[in-house]
Amino acid sequence: MIRDITLGQYYQKDSLIHRLDPRTKLVGTLAYLVSLFIFTRPLVFALAAVFLILVLILSRVPFSYMLKGLKPILFILIFTLIINMLFTRGTVIFSWWKLNITIEGLKQAGSMGIRLVLLILGSNLMTLTTTPTRLTNAMEHLMRPLKLLRVPVHEIAMMMSIALRFIPILLEETDRIMKAQLARGADFESGNAIKKAKSFVPVLVPLFISAFRRANDLAMAMEARCYHGGKGRTQYKPLKYKGRDFAAYTVLILYIAAVVVLGKLC
Amino acid sequence: MKKKNKDKQPSILKKASSFLSIRNLKYEYIRRDEENNVEGITTAVDDVSFDVKAGEFIAVLGHNGSGKSTLAKHINAILFPEEGEVILDGMDTKDEEKLLDIRRTAGMVFQNPDNQIIGQVVDEDVAFGPENMGVPTAEIAQRVEESLKTLGMWEFRNASPNRLSGGQKQRVSIASVIAMHPKCIILDEPTAMLDPRGRYEVIRAARALNEVEGITVILITHYMEEVIHAHRVLVMDKGKVKMEGTPREIFSRVEELKRMRLTVPQITELAWELKKEGLPLSDGILTREELVRELTEYKHRKG
């Protein structure tokens, strides 16, 4: 059912990785993603893969669950592989009609594929082990310096968490409106793309009206509960670094150092 | 009858003893077209005056569009009076410096449970109000626990609001208001979107808050069964308070209520019909037990 969609697909479990501060995980994930793209040595990829597997084991998220996360990008993955394979110039090893496959192309495709897979798995691991609330919380904290540049950090974080709260509700509502229109004889299936798109107008109009009404109600409910922006606001569960977070940062620094050493040496 | 006289005019209370005092309140919604010309004016609240004492349980009845919500929004400074004044616990709601104090003194629960829960997890939602008020972290945790326990929702503290029933969601909304430690709580048709079970849960919670915690409750509803426990009932029609009195006094005026497109509780209606047929029953019977008692007495007397 639609209400079962949890955004950010959090996987409930009590593990070391789950308990890490969300800021640690956010910084760690970003550093990891960058590490995938600075060097193209096979050894670096091997190290990155080993690192990910170790974290995955620590997180106690089943491997099959992780693989599921790859499904949506399977198409993009295959597409990238083919493009890289066919359109990279170099020594031709196989040629058919106008298509040439080169050694460089194969290498390029291989490293791109590995990068993409590690990238998706790495960021999935973060969302699987961190609730959306804690993630937005972490983002608000990490972006705090931007306040000096007058970026409305608190407001952005608040909008994100409200959006996360309302997406399942609006999805359910879409479902309900679609069923109601189906019962009135609407047809969402047949015809070409344009016709299909047009058939969604009777769904979108009530959906938008309802979304605006909800927004209005919500704003009032927030005001009634003394909401007046981020000023003077305290926190129910403030983020606090613990010993394990410092350990995690140390491991992260060691990992990056190893990546740099491997990337430069070989 | 003497009673009738008292019903006609709002009870005159000494200002000092009243917790909420509304004087000659008037509010209009003005509809404008694209060129900002006035298209139409709806007078939603029209010269309303009444007083509420601390610890009272007030019910406000009225047909759709009679101005109940507009009135309610004036009590915690979501709307501001155009004419007249609203004094809550000694504070004039027009005083901008008191805005947050006013809103934390009078909490509000709205009709649609989905549109007032802000947190993605139950306990986070309850914490939202105290966070805004700047309550220290340790105390927030305490307040969250205490108010969720009061509403019997503690075991759901880690649940997503999307997985709760309507009645449970409204109980979370009430807990979220209670966590702000208000002196008064306004419930604007909190049961309109609920099934009978959910309605029962919410009304029971509201009564408990009034009786056990001593919180002033203003319950807006159009379900007659929900007002029979109130200390006092106000009936609104077309922006005006048309009747004021105890539930018994109000429900003895069946015909007037019907003219305002309101019904009376089933039992009251039955008693009223029986009385019209000539049975000597008293006015404004509210519960089944009362009706049964009067009927048996009548049977005994008749032999």
Ligand SMILES: Nc1ncnc2c1ncn2[C@@H]1O[C@H](COP(=O)(O)OP(=O)(O)O)[C@@H](O)[C@H]1O
């Ligand atoms: N935001 C608004 N804009 C214009 N008119 C409104 C608005 N809200 C309410 N009204 C009108 O004011 C009158 C009273 O509405 P309301 O206070 O919501 O009544 P109730 O809560 O008793 O149903 C109605 O006629 C309604 O149409």
Ligand SMILES: [Mg+2]
């Ligand atoms: Mg209303």
